[in-house]
């Protein structure tokens with residue numbers, strides 16, 4: 116495979132191809148080491164890690180709805196001390212050449228700062244992804260990612276204590292993504308990851324009960340793909356830092372996220388449905404680039420034509 120055709124260069128992440136698992140869909144990667152050669156991935160994105168261990172929400176964690184999957188994992192993870200002591204050394208040893216991005220989440224700005232300070236000292240981690248969908252205790256539980264003040268505070272706190280690349284993972288639970296994307300860039304983010312799950316809810320009619328313990332959960336999968344396309348397209352029009360797209364995806368969906376402005380693509384729920392989904396996606400890339408007449412993967416990014424402005428020409432172009 117001619118690597119240059121598929122390679123994507125992002126801050127802190129030299130990707131041999133644009134595809135990687137999204138945080139939470141591969142845990143810390145070690146469970147997948149026997150599934151396929153993880154070195155085939157563009158990068159490995161690790162489970163969101165918090166200051167203290169979290170056991171997560173009562174089961175079920177994942178339920179199917181008519182349009183997409185709802186999850187309510189509740190950021191179950193062993194906490195940064197255990198991740199640093201147990202998981203990261205093993206990953207560094209087993210996958211020394213695979214770029215690794217660790218996702219973190221704090222309930223306060225102090226926690227974000229502390230987590231980033233610790234990770235800054237870990238050579239095997241190339242980049243830090245900030246999961247901004249978690250509740251900000253100091254703002255009454257409102258997620259960091261739904262206000263410019265929350266995003267600015269979290270990103271600038273992390274920026275101040277690390278030289279590693281910082282990616283702000285934005286929440287889609289907002290009406291206008293543009294000011295939030297701008298806030299992340301201004302606060303020093305090197306890139307954006309878009310999008311996290313969309314809040315949703317599913318009910319059991321017979322039991323007159325919620326299907327998830329906390330009532331609401333995070334919607335993902337093909338149901339959120341068109342929303343991710345739109346959010347990425349909006350954000351790409353106002354920032355000049357790269358965007359990693361997430362939400363979906365088949366190979367065509369992945370290229371669509373890139374056409375809208377993403378430079379690389381993460382895959383979430385599909386990894387839970389098929390642990391070989393990512394190597395299959397990676398294998399589909401050459402034929403897809405040929406099919407849509409792109410020389411390289413990097414050429415797809417933001418290659419979307421401007422919106423049409425001539426109604427007659429538009430109608431004509433749609434005639435069979």
Ligand SMILES: Cc1cc2nc3c(=O)[nH]c(=O)nc-3n(C[C@H](O)[C@H](O)[C@H](O)COP(=O)(O)O)c2cc1C
Pocket residue numbers: 137138139140162163177184186188190218246284310311312334335336337339361362363364381382383384385
């Ligand atoms: C089971 C599950 C666990 C997840 N855990 C995390 C997490 O720990 N951190 C995070 O930033 N996003 C988490 N997400 C969100 C995904 O990383 C991704 O943003 C979202 O699912 C949309 O991508 P998809 O449509 O490909 O699933 C999780 C999603 C699922 C389905």
